[in-house]
Structure formats: structure tokens, C-alpha cells
Amino acid sequence: MKSAISALLITGALVCGNALAAEHEVKMLNKGADGNFVFDPGYLKAAKGDTVKFVPVDMAHMPQSEVTPGAAWKGEMGKPLTVTLADEGVHVYSCLPHKALGMVGVIQVGKPGNLDAAKTAAAGMKIAQNKDRLDKYLAQVK
Numbered sequence: 001m002k003s004a005i006s007a008l009l010i011t012g013a014l015v016c017g018n019a020l021a022a023e024h025e026v027k028m029l030n031k032g033a034d035g036n037f038v039f040d041p042g043y044l045k046a047a048k049g050d051t052v053k054f055v056p057v058d059m060a061h062m063p064q065s066e067v068t069p070g071a072a073w074k075g076e077m078g079k080p081l082t083v084t085l086a087d088e089g090v091h092v093y094s095c096l097p098h099k100a101l102g103m104v105g106v107i108q109v110g111k112p113g114n115l116d117a118a119k120t121a122a123a124g125m126k127i128a129q130n131k132d133r134l135d136k137y138l139a140q141v142k
């Protein structure tokens with residue numbers, strides 16, 4: 001009986017968790033508030049279990065993870081991509097064709113336990129233009 005009640009409580013918690021999960025949107029743009037070739041917003045704070053949808057407002061963008069607290073993820077050129085944020089930590093990501101131009105972004109999911117590793121990996125990314133953009137986004141991780 002006790003285990004049946006536990007199972008019900010766990011099921012209830014999972015259902016509530018899903019109902020409360022937020023859906024975030026990140027636009028992929030040729031030009032935005034932070035300059036040319038940007039994700040908007042470039043920094044996003046989310047909760048574990050939320051989803052983020054990358055929207056190809058402009059074509060020829062392709063989001064891919066550089067650092068994640070869990071599984072790596074990758075989109076297809078010019079297509080929307082929905083990523084479920086299953087693990088707490090920091091995601092650093094880039095646009096495959098525009099990484100060198102500084103088309104990068106950061107998603108913080110709950111507590112940023114892997115922030116140091118994310119910063120180290122970010123420092124090693126080959127970004128030629130808008131180099132301060134990623135630092136600016138990472139500085140918003142608290």
C-alpha cells in the first residue's frame with residue numbers, strides 16, 4: 001500500500017512538472033540587437049525540464065551544442081530545433097556556419113555546476129569576430 005501511494009505521488013509530481021515546464025524561443029537572425037548573425041536572446045535562463053525552440057527567422061542557420069551538462073544536440077540547416085533541457089547546468093552553443101562570426105549563445109538551466117568547464121571550452125572556441133559576445137553572455141550566468 002505504501003509503495004502504491006509513493007508511486008502515485010511520484011506520478012503526480014511528474015505530471016505537475018511537465019505541466020509547469022516552460023517553452024522558450026531563441027530566434028536565429030542575420031541581424032539583431034546584439035549585432036549581425038545572432039541568437040536572440042543570446043543568454044537564456046531556464047529551468048530543468050523546460051524546452052527551448054530555435055526558430056529560423058532567417059535561413060541558413062544551424063544550431064549545435066559546444067558544451068552541455070548532458071547529451072550533445074544539433075539541428076539541421078534552416079530548420080527549427082526543439083531541445084529539452086533535461087539536465088541542470090550551462091549550455092554553450094554556436095551556429096555551425098557562423099561560429100567564426102561570433103554567432104553563439106548560452107543557456108543556463110538551474111544551477112550552473114559546469115560553469116568553469118563551460119568557460120574553459122568557450123575560451124578554446126575559434127571565434128574571429130564579436131569575440132566579446134560569448135564572454136558577455138557567460139557573465140550573465142549566476
Ligand SMILES: [Cu+2]
Nearest residue numbers: 061095098103
Ligand atoms: Cu548562423
